[in-house]
Amino acid sequence: MNITVEGKQVEIPAEATCGDALKAGLSGKRFKATVAAQAGDALLDLSAAVPAGATELTPVLLESPEGLEILRHSTAHIMAAAVLRLFPKTKVTIGPSIATGFYYDFDPVRPFTVDDFEAIEKEMRRIVEAAEPFTRSVEDKTASIARFTAKDEPYKVEIMGDIQDPTVSLYTLGDFIDLCRGPHLPSTAFAKHFKLLSVAGAYWRGNEKNKMLSRIYGTAFATEAELKAYLHRIEEAKRRDHRKLGRELDLFDFHEDVAPGMVFWHPKGMLVRTILEDFLRKEHLKRGYELVQGPQLLRRELWERSGHYANYRENMYFTEIEGDAYGVKPMNCLAHMLIYGSALRSYRELPVRYAELGVVHRHEMSGALHGLLRVRQFTQDDAHIICTPDQLEAEIIGVISFIRDLFTLFGFSYKIGVATRPEKSIGTDADWERATKALIKALEKIDIPFVINEGDGAFYGPKIDCRVTDSLDREWQCSTVQCDFTLPERFELEYVAQDGSRQRPVMVHRAILGSLERFIGILIEHCAGAFPTWLAPVQARVITVTSQHDAYAESVCARLRLAGIRTETDLRNEKLGYKVRAAQMDKIPYVLVIGDKELEDEGVNVRLFGGDSLGFKTLAEVEALIREDSEAPFKRGGMNYRFS
Structure with a gap:
């Protein structure tokens, strides 16, 4: 039969495998990099027969996203085979690929530790060097259940009990047989570049009532260079971990015994927050927002009216006051609508833009809490724009411009997605369609590329999501712009139109x-704790060579503070080198050294974070230097900012 391989027609025998067909149509070098075949939407082993009716096969290269997933899934099987050779009484469960690698859950005689990794990796390398094939077979489910029952593998038997098909597919690797859909690598020889990373406890099927298993995480890449680069990023991420740096820089702490998922801000961390909050308030005022604040508690009836109680209550906290139920606010939109509804508005007053740095509470499972990144109490730079439908596009564009300005300021690149209606939602199809089209039209008008994220919208409306990319190429969800026709309807928000009629506004949550x-x-983590000068809690530290310079150092500190520069002194009876290193460890942007010459000439010797020395500067020059450094990021981003 004839089949097309990358535009080339090849003739193959009727009983040919996918590997035979691809080998006939590819160069030797390209075929050597091929680990599977794609026919339509189906991924197939190279040993699989060419599907009946197939007219085209596409090679799946090891370096492709699909090839990488197959590599990692196969490496999980290699790890399981190695574990069973070393620890034969271990019971196996599942071993999928994940975004950054793979894991396998085991039920061992004793929990695994990282101390076991050396032996497991050594055995894995033996399997790889032996180039053992992955062999697929299909077996009657009843026979397979008997097979795994005899092998005392209860987890596999339980999984098969949930399979409706009368047959199951198995993969054999040496003496290791696993229940799996596949596909897999042609042989273990392709899995040369791997590393075991960590071990953790994991309940079987994620149910805390089930047995705790040992989950071993690992990763694998197509090349040694890619693996080394990834391992370097992991080490760099550990070095930059905000929880570690938060303690080292004395910014914040957590006391899980008394307030799990809630932050205790220390003076320096609170100063960073305050500077950021003040900046945000000023930026909002410049862009036509009004500052408001709503209460922490609202009656349950209000959350029922909004739809939060039906669609979001598992994320909320509730309390009772004098027999009445109240919800602790997880977001600020309800209070803002009540503020809007406190008076009848004219179309001439719209758009109304309410901004609030509002403290909110959301229920998170204790296992999901993660430093500052996942907490139960947090502050949102929240705002709600209430406008006419004709104003909606311009308001969305204004918000996107705001997003673009701020992320440029902080040095983040970003990606945009439009999230559509989820299964659990409120509102009419017509309103959802209008809202979704408004978001897409605004993005198209300012020529910003985006992807559609089906079903990821809020329960009351579609949204634009902005994911920023940090200095380690990790993506983080930050900004959101949500278009909502439903809540204004539920809360009967109105404005008087030009013709005197009462009309319903639309609301943008952002x-x-x-x-x-x-x-x-x-x-x-993005800046490894070295905040930009304008945001650093301490911008300059004055250090002395001997105690004879202390009085002058105090006067320098006082002058810089009067100029609005956040300055402190280090007058400890320590060697100069020790104090300079301490300032570097504390990531102070400017270190101002005072010795005899500086005292005599009424200046300082300036050293920058990172080690560069600017030499002697007068105090006026230091003020100008720090002022210019603080304003520079804003000028690059085209934003007006006056240092104060």
Whole structure:
């Protein structure tokens, strides 16, 4: 029969495998890099027969996303085979590929530790060097259940009990047989570049009532260079971990015994927050927003009216006051609508833009809490724009411009997605369609590329999601712009139109940085704790060579503080080198050294974070230098900013 391979027609025998067909149509080098075949939407082993009726086969290369997933899934099987050779009484469960690698859950005699990794990796390398084939077979489910029952593999038997088909597919690797859909690598020889990373406890099927298993995480790449680069990023991420840097820089702490998922801000961390909050308030005022604030508690009836109680209550906290039920607010939109509805508005007053740095609470499972990145109490840079339908597009564009300005300022690149109606939602199809089209039209008008994220919208409306990319190429969800026709209807919001009629406005829910806690955590990791000068809690530290210079150092510190520069002194009786290194460890942007010459000439010797020395500067020059450094990021982003 004839089949097309990358535009080339090849003739193959009727009993040919996918590997035979691809080998006939590809160069030797390209075929050697091929690990599977694609026929339509189906991914197939190279050993699989060419599907009946197939007219075209596409090679799946090891370096492709699909090939990488197959590599990692296959490496999970290799790891399981190695574990069973070393620890034969271990019971196996599942071993999928994940975004950054793979894992396998085991039920061992004793929990695995990282100390076991050396032996497991050594055995895995033996399997790889032996180039053992992955062999697929299809077996009657009843026979397969008997097989795994005899092998004392209860987890596999339980999985097969959920399979409706009368047959199951198995993959054999040496003496290891696993229940799996596949496909897999042609042989273990392709899986040369792997590393075991960590081990953790995991309940079987994620149910805390089930047995705790040992989950071993690993990763695999097509090349050694890619693996090394990934391992370097992991080490760099550990170095930049905001929880570690938060303690080292004395920014914040957590006390899980008394307030799990809630942050205790120390003076320096609170100063960073305050600077950021003040900046955000000023930016909102410049862009025509009005500052408001709503209460922490609202009656349950209000949350029922909004739809939050039916669609979001598992994420909320509730309490009772004098027999009445109240919800602790997880978001600020209800209070803002009540503020809008406190008076009858004219079309001439619209758009109304209410902004609030509002503290909100959301229920998170204890296992999901993660430093500043996932907390139960946080502050949102929240705002709600209430406008006429004709104003909607311009308002969305204004929000996107705000997003673009702020992320440029902080040095983040970003990607945009439009999230559509989820299964659990409120509102009419017509309103959802209008809202979705408005978001898409605004993005198209300003020529910003985006993807559609089906079913990821909020329960009351579609949204634009902005994912920023940090200095380690990790993506983080931050900004959101949500278009809502439904809540204005439920809360009977109105405005008087030009013709005197009462009309229904539309509401835009938006957050730029999102949760301030989360954003600060992301920013700490992005800049490795070295905040830009304008945001650094301490911009300059004055250090002395001997105690004879202390009085002058105090006067320098006082002058810089009067100029609005956040300055402190280090007058400890320590060697100069020690104090300079301490300032570097504390990531102070400017270190101002005072010795005899500086005292005599009424200046300082300036050293920058990172080690560069600018030499002697007068105090006026230091003020100008720090002022210029603080304003520079804003000028690059085209934003007006005056240092103060």
